[in-house]
Amino acid sequence: xxxxxxxxxxxxxxxxxxxxxxxxxxxxxxxxxxxxxxxxxxxxxxxxxxxxxxxxxxxxxxxxxxxxxxxxxxxxxxxxxxxxxxxxxxxxxxxxxxxxxxxxxxxxxxxxxxxxxxxxxxxxxxxxxxxxxxxxxxxxxxxxxxxxxxxxxxxxxxxxxxxxxxxxxxxxxxxxxxxxxxxxxxxxxxxxxxxxxxxxxxxxxxxxxxxxxxxxxxxxxxxxxxxxxxxxxxxxxxxxxxxxxxxxxxxxxxxxxxxxxxxxxxxxxxxxxxxxxxxxxxxxxxxxxxxxxxxxxxxxxxxxxxxxxxxxxx
Amino acid sequence: xxxxxxxxxxxxxxxxxxxxxxxxxxxxxxxxxxxxxxxxxxxxxxxxxxxxxxxxxxxxxxxxxxxxxxxxxxxxxxxxxxxxxxxxxxxxxxxxxxxxxxxxxxxxxxxxxxxxxxxxxxxxxxxxxxxxxxxxxxxxxxxxxxxxxxxxxxxxxxxxxxxxxxxxxxxxxxxxxxxxxxxxxxxxxxxxxxxxxxxxxxxxxxxxxxxxxxxxxxxxxxxxxxxxxxxxxxx
Numbered sequence: 001x002x003x004x005x006x007x008x009x010x011x012x013x014x015x016x017x018x019x020x021x022x023x024x025x026x027x028x029x030x031x032x033x034x035x036x037x038x039x040x041x042x043x044x045x046x047x048x049x050x051x052x053x054x055x056x057x058x059x060x061x062x063x064x065x066x067x068x069x070x071x072x073x074x075x076x077x078x079x080x081x082x083x084x085x086x087x088x089x090x091x092x093x094x095x096x097x098x099x100x101x102x103x104x105x106x107x108x109x110x111x112x113x114x115x116x117x118x119x120x121x122x123x124x125x126x127x128x129x130x131x132x133x134x135x136x137x138x139x140x141x142x143x144x145x146x147x148x149x150x151x152x153x154x155x156x157x158x159x160x161x162x163x164x165x166x167x168x169x170x171x172x173x174x175x176x177x178x179x180x181x182x183x184x185x186x187x188x189x190x191x192x193x194x195x196x197x198x199x200x201x202x203x204x205x206x207x208x209x210x211x212x213x214x215x216x217x218x219x220x221x222x223x224x225x226x227x228x229x230x231x232x233x234x235x236x237x238x239x240x241x242x243x244x245x246x247x248x249x250x251x252x253x254x255x256x257x258x259x260x261x262x263x264x265x266x267x268x269x270x271x272x273x274x275x276x277x278x279x280x281x282x283x284x285x286x287x288x289x290x291x292x293x294x295x296x297x298x299x300x301x302x303x304x305x306x307x308x309x310x311x312x313x314x
Numbered sequence: 315x316x317x318x319x320x321x322x323x324x325x326x327x328x329x330x331x332x333x334x335x336x337x338x339x340x341x342x343x344x345x346x347x348x349x350x351x352x353x354x355x356x357x358x359x360x361x362x363x364x365x366x367x368x369x370x371x372x373x374x375x376x377x378x379x380x381x382x383x384x385x386x387x388x389x390x391x392x393x394x395x396x397x398x399x400x401x402x403x404x405x406x407x408x409x410x411x412x413x414x415x416x417x418x419x420x421x422x423x424x425x426x427x428x429x430x431x432x433x434x435x436x437x438x439x440x441x442x443x444x445x446x447x448x449x450x451x452x453x454x455x456x457x458x459x460x461x462x463x464x465x466x467x468x469x470x471x472x473x474x475x476x477x478x479x480x481x482x483x484x485x486x487x488x489x490x491x492x493x494x495x496x497x498x499x500x501x502x503x504x505x506x507x508x509x510x511x512x513x514x515x516x517x518x519x520x521x522x523x524x525x526x527x528x529x530x531x532x533x534x535x536x537x538x539x540x541x542x543x544x545x546x547x548x549x
Contacts, residue, residue, distance in 0.1 A: 182418050182423065186415065189415050192404045192405070193402060195366075195402070196402045196404065199387075199390060199396050200390060200416045200419055200466075201387050201388075201390030201419040201466070202387055202419060203385075204387070
């Protein structure tokens with residue numbers, strides 16, 4: 001089998017397994033997995049910027065929230081149809097990431113982290129400030145009637161699962177295609193040595209801008225989907241911890257691997273789930289496991305797999 | 315007819331004047347060596363030519379076009395290629411991808427495969443195409459740098475101390491390579507190795523304390539008293 005065929009087999013295989021799991025999983029895990037797939041999509045978006053381009057953002061909750069509130073406000077206040085509202089959410093994420101990139105890409109390294117963190121915090125405070133529309137901390141519920149997409153009621157677990165799987169599969173394949181194309185390979189080179197890329201004739205600023213908009217748009221799609229699939233839009237999704245979450249997923253799963261975001265999200269979700277079954281101090285257990293993983297698999301689970309077994313893993 | 319002209323180029327870093335009012339003219343097809351003691355301003359001058367460093371004053375013209383305000387990546391697209399003094403290959407990527415990154419900007423994706431192989435063959439790295447660049451020896455990384463310059467088929471190839479760290483056999487190979495390129499490609503060579511300079515260069519420009527100390531054929535430079543005092547040592 002050629003390398004390309006193996007790569008496609010692996011990634012399409014995961015999607016097929018997730019499809020099959022729908023028919024065998026008990027209700028509890030079925031519901032969890034739908035949520036994990038949406039969170040993994042968020043992490044896929046994050047990974048484009050952090051894992052492949054080497055830009056560490058601490059403000060991705062801003063993009064997630066742009067998608068979520070873009071969708072939520074469009075259905076509940078503007079009275080748009082769910083399908084149009086989803087597009088509004090994704091578009092909002094694209095615009096916000098473009099605007100933030102204009103400002104944040106003037107910096108790099110630690111300054112980039114601080115600038116993205118600050119603007120995400122400003123976004124969070126904006127949501128609270130316009131409480132009349134956003135209902136502030138409390139958030140608002142997406143009405144059942146607004147959760148019917150092309151005749152599919154997304155509050156139904158089966159429909160929700162397949163909607164989450166579709167979103168996840170599309171974003172997974174888009175990211176896989178991206179990093180195997182010249183544009184994505186240039187992003188990887190920028191991560192490795194930006195000055196050298198510039199001196200090969202590439203406009204590195206434009207490439208980083210592209211990476212940030214793709215990353216923000218995928219994150220916003222996850223945010224919009226999360227809102228409509230689980231019926232709730234709230235300010236906690238715009239807060240700092242929600243920016244750290246995809247960073248953790250990606251680090252655990254393997255930065256700069258296509259499957260890393262999913263593996264990391266799955267691992268982290270069930271780690272917290274299992275730990276909270278044992279003790280109320282569940283974050284303590286989660287913390288210890290994270291420290292161990294950082295010590296013994298610093299490149300994340302898929303990164304470790306790539307190092308040991310399959311060098312060409314994308 | 316000149317391919318590259320610099321007029322009154324100066325660069326001050328704070329109070330330090332690294333390059334002071336340098337005029338520089340490079341005819342098409344010439345192999346020019348730029349020499350001078352450490353700290354003479356060679357890399358700064360070349361940095362201003364290829365756009366890595368913004369000059370404090372002066373003008374750069376390339377191929378009849380004023381490029382003083384042009385960002386580096388557009389100068390590369392205009393036909394310059396620059397190889398780094400401090401080896402700056404992508405150590406985490408394989409040799410093929412290193413050269414392909416350089417090639418893709420200048421040709422159709424379908425042409426890159428053969429072009430990459432040809433460039434690596436010219437520097438003698440064809441059998442290492444699938445190795446990770448970070449696993450190459452230092453000398454081989456220098457040759458990979460040169461291959462990344464070659465594959466762009468530049469009109470002006472700027473080589474910043476290309477033979478540093480190469481073995482005698484590799485230096486001999488490098489000399490043969492430059493002789494092959496000479497004529498088609500204009501080459502600006504920053505070099506400390508005098509045998510390389512004397513054998514390859516059509517003309518030599520000597521920089522000292524940021525100013526042009528002398529300019530001429532290798533033979534003239536070799537017998538120039540000022541240059542001997544500043545750089546070559548007497549004798």
